[in-house]
Amino acid sequence: MQQRPRMLAIQHEFNLKPPPVAMTLKLIDEPTPMGHIADVLCCDGSTVTWIVDRLEERGLVERRSDPADRRVRLVALTQDGRRIRDQVRTRFAEPPAAIAQLPASDQRALRDILRRALAQTRV
Numbered sequence: 001m002q003q004r005p006r007m008l009a010i011q012h013e014f015n016l017k018p019p020p021v022a023m024t025l026k027l028i029d030e031p032t033p034m035g036h037i038a039d040v041l042c043c044d045g046s047t048v049t050w051i052v053d054r055l056e057e058r059g060l061v062e063r064r065s066d067p068a069d070r071r072v073r074l075v076a077l078t079q080d081g082r083r084i085r086d087q088v089r090t091r092f093a094e095p096p097a098a099i100a101q102l103p104a105s106d107q108r109a110l111r112d113i114l115r116r117a118l119a120q121t122r123v
Contacts, residue, residue, distance in 0.1 A: 003096055010091045014084055015058075024051050024075075025085050026092070031064055031074035060084055 008019070016022035020041055027040055038048045052075055055061040060081035066072035077085060094100075099107060 006096065007092065010088065013091075014088055016084075016088065020047070021051050021054050022088060024048075025055060025060060025077075025081065026088055028061070028075060028077050028081075028085065031066075031076040033066065034073045034075055037075065055081070 011017055011019060011022040014022070016025060020043070023041060024037055027037065034045065034048050034052065037051075038045050041048065041051075052061060052063065055075075056063065058080075059078055061075050061077055064074040064076050066074050095107070099110070102110070
């Protein structure tokens with residue numbers, strides 16, 4: 001929670017407000033069903049429609065029909081969307097000052113511990 005102001009500042013810098021707008025942009029790598037976005041964000045379809053509308057208005061995403069099932073709407077990044085998504089991911093990946101100030105060996109040890117912990121949650 002201490003990093004929330006930093007995260008909000010990054011979202012503000014890229015005009016990705018409210019936070020679920022930035023979260024949606026960050027999670028799209030390939031055309032993604034809107035229902036999947038709703039599942040990841042734990043929200044209903046109308047909320048995802050609102051979020052995608054905001055991103056589409058900015059030219060960051062486009063809606064497509066799923067070739068395998070025309071009832072499914074996919075959200076795909078535009079070229080600008082991919083560029084902004086990559087910049088946001090890079091900024092979010094920057095360590096907070098408290099971690100950045102640790103010696104490199106401590107940072108690597110922390111990274112390795114967190115990787116092992118995350119691997120356990122995927123089992």
